[in-house]
Amino acid sequence: xxxxxxxxxxxxxxxxxxxxxxxxxxxxxxxxxxxxxxxxxxxxxxxxxxxxxxxxxxxxxxxxxxxxxxxxxxxxxxxxxxxxxxxxxxxxxxxxxxxxxxxxxxxxxxxxxxxxxxxxxxxxxxxxxxxxxxxxxxxxxxxxxxxxxxxxxxxxxxxxxxxxxxxxxxxxxxxxxxxxxxxxxxxxxxxxxxxxxxxxxxxxxxxxxxxxxxxxxxxxxxxxxxxxxxxxxxxxxxxxxxxxxxxxxxxxxxxxxxxxxxxxxxxxxxxxxxxxxxxxxxxxxxxxxxxxxxxxxxxxxxxxxxxxxxxxxxxxxxxxxxxxxxxxxxxxxxxxxxxxxxxxxxxxxxxxxxxxxxxxxxx
Numbered sequence: 602x603x604x605x606x607x608x609x610x611x612x613x614x615x616x617x618x619x620x621x622x623x624x625x626x627x628x629x630x631x632x633x634x635x636x637x638x639x640x641x642x643x644x645x646x647x648x649x650x651x652x653x654x655x656x657x658x659x660x661x662x663x664x665x666x667x668x669x670x671x672x673x674x675x676x677x678x679x680x681x682x683x684x685x686x687x688x689x690x691x692x693x694x695x696x697x698x699x700x701x702x703x704x705x706x707x708x709x710x711x712x713x714x715x716x717x718x719x720x721x722x723x724x725x726x727x728x729x730x731x732x733x734x735x736x737x738x739x740x741x742x743x744x745x746x747x748x749x750x751x752x753x754x755x756x757x758x759x760x761x762x763x764x765x766x767x768x769x770x771x772x773x774x775x776x777x778x779x780x781x782x783x784x785x786x787x788x789x790x791x792x793x794x795x796x797x798x799x800x801x802x803x804x805x806x807x808x809x810x811x812x813x814x815x816x817x818x819x820x821x822x823x824x825x826x827x828x829x830x831x832x833x834x835x836x837x838x839x840x841x842x843x844x845x846x847x848x849x850x851x852x853x854x855x856x857x858x859x860x861x862x863x864x865x866x867x868x869x870x871x872x873x874x875x876x877x878x879x880x881x882x883x884x885x886x887x888x889x890x891x892x893x894x895x896x897x898x899x900x901x902x903x904x905x906x907x908x909x910x911x912x913x914x915x916x917x918x919x920x921x922x923x924x925x926x927x928x929x930x931x932x933x934x935x936x937x938x939x940x941x942x943x944x945x946x947x948x949x950x951x952x953x954x955x956x957x958x959x960x961x962x963x964x
Contacts, residue, residue: 605828615731620640620670623687623712623727626736628761630783632713635734639681639709643679646678651685663694668925671704680708686803687714702726714901720890738781740905752781759786763794766802774808780818823870828915830954835947839865843940862929862939865908869950870926872910877908877919914957915950924948 614622615636621896622639624632640649652733654664669682686688690712691698701710717724717733727733739751756772767775780787793803795813819842826835842865849864868896877894882892894903915922929946933939 603930613734613736614638614642616855618709619702619727619732619733619796620706620708621701621710621712621727621728622732622963623714623717623724624736625714625717626738627715628736628783630787631687631736636681636683636711640886641710643681643709643716646674646676647681649681650680651683652690654736656689662690666690666698666710667701667704667898670708670710671706672708674707680780681851681856682708683709685711686711687712688716691717693697699723700728702730702732703723703783738783740781748929752776752885755781756786759783760790760803762788764801765790765797771803771805771808774805775803775812777810777818778808778814780821805823812840817848818849820868823865824869825910825913827869828910828913830914830951831950832955836944836953839943839947842878852860858939859933862933862943865943866926866930866933866946868900869946872925873915873919873926876907876911876913880911880916883911913954914947915954917960920949921953925953 613631618639618943624635626632636649640647650669666682666684669680671681691714698775702723717727719725719728724733728749732854739755753769753772756776757767757769760767760772763862775789779789793807793811797803797807799935819838823835823838823842826838843858847861847864849855849860850867855864879892879896882895887895890927896907910916925946929942932942
């Protein structure tokens, strides 16, 4: 997409703010903070205007935006025009918004978008002017291990802003329950602050008592543990998921064993097939946007996680893994106990991963 946001703090914006700024990505916490920084840097008299669009023709909508942007501030006050539905505006106005890039009247137009195609002329112009800012969620890896990952550092920074102290183990536990959504992290930390009252040091027990586990994060970690051959961790997590439930593909929480088993079977199958396809395309020299399009991935940030997960041993045994999954699917559909079938599947896949790991080490 764009240059990666290393942290949610200051420093992502250019020294001199351009007339048009696009905040692109799925990390809303970073977007909100950058918006506040833009307003602050615009000056104490700056007015923040939220744009909801006009009824009528797209051209009238664009004309209003350009008029607001081009108008000279009266009495020293600037405008920061915030368009929260950036994708909708671009879709309705096409490339006409490029005209706004030439305007320099002291005002700022801020577009909030989930994604922006880098191949468009607008994206290239924004990037050249320093107005294309990536607001992506922090990685859960790097920095020499989990305790030094971007995600853990971001959790600790957020806690520090509230006057809370978290060591690496506590931050890791909180991240395991919230995932890398900093908006959710901030909400849970605010809840912990009220719970602690006069204390400012958060313990693992505090997190366990107050913060619910993230089903999405559990599914993500379950796949990594199985594909890495960590049988003990995978079975422990699976049993916890059977106790607390998980989310199906539509985002609904399921607790019935058979429904959970079918959800997890689909998750494991889809991830293994995607990684096998990714591995094959990379070996064929397919890269960047072409790789993303071939895989049918909307968010380019997912390519980072695929580049890490493709190294997991089970990916080298993809055919055997898919055969195990098909056998488990048949067993569940013939009314065998879902929990037993799923535990047996986790054991078989983990052993496959271990075999692949030993085979690679022997070479």
